[in-house]
Amino acid sequence: NAGVTQTPKFRILKIGQSMTLQCTQDMNHNYMYWYRQDPGMGLKLIYYSVGAGITDKGEVPNGYNVSRSTTEDFPLRLELAAPSQTSVYFCASSYSENIQYFGAGTRLSVL
Amino acid sequence: TQLLEQSPQFLSIQEGENLTVYCNSSSVFSSLQWYRQEPGEGPVLLVTVVTGGEVKKLKRLTFQFGDARKDSSLHITAAQPGDTGLYLCAGPRYLNAGGTSYGKLTFGQGTILTVHP
Numbered sequence: 038n039a040g041v042t043q044t045p046k047f048r049i050l051k052i053g054q055s056m057t058l059q060c061t062q063d064m065n066h067n068y069m070y071w072y073r074q075d076p077g078m079g080l081k082l083i084y085y086s087v088g089a090g091i092t093d094k095g096e097v098p099n100g101y102n103v104s105r106s107t108t109e110d111f112p113l114r115l116e117l118a119a120p121s122q123t124s125v126y127f128c129a130s131s132y133s134e135n136i137q138y139f140g141a142g143t144r145l146s147v148l
Numbered sequence: 149t150q151l152l153e154q155s156p157q158f159l160s161i162q163e164g165e166n167l168t169v170y171c172n173s174s175s176v177f178s179s180l181q182w183y184r185q186e187p188g189e190g191p192v193l194l195v196t197v198v199t200g201g202e203v204k205k206l207k208r209l210t211f212q213f214g215d216a217r218k219d220s221s222l223h224i225t226a227a228q229p230g231d232t233g234l235y236l237c238a239g240p241r242y243l244n245a246g247g248t249s250y251g252k253l254t255f256g257q258g259t260i261l262t263v264h265p
Binding site for chain 2: 087138
């Protein structure tokens, strides 16, 4: 099983550029999440989805957008990249409230 | 706001030593999870503790949930270089009492463990 797959693994953006971080899961999980991880800060929830067509904000949603058109895919969109968005981004999925499966992450630098 | 504080933030020890990582909160959690993250990878769930006072063992790792369900600890016996990584505790986030968390988690800031051969 592939589990949770994130692409790209690395990306460098210039300030003001936009990009989409891709996330797909093959476990038929209803719940999906996007986190960002900064040194010494743990993981902060950006957005989450409880099923296709349903998304909601997490702790740090500003500067990001998401969509969930299918159960499998949950892309994260950065419209106007800023240096503060330099981080490692993780996508996760879950079939229950207790177990989350994480992708390998996307390391993003905004210069 | 439910916050989780982990200590220590960094831990550097020699192979064979024992160690304990703490995860504390002023809030009561219905459960707490421990994850381990290796460089370049996402976190992987190690264990979930649910009952106050619960102790779970995973080989050389012992996890305990506080009686009041506000804290948890991870104890590693005879640490090995393969234990090196970032250890994270996490608990479910609820918008309001009696609701569902929809699986949303609050994470501690993590403990970076380095075990030297």
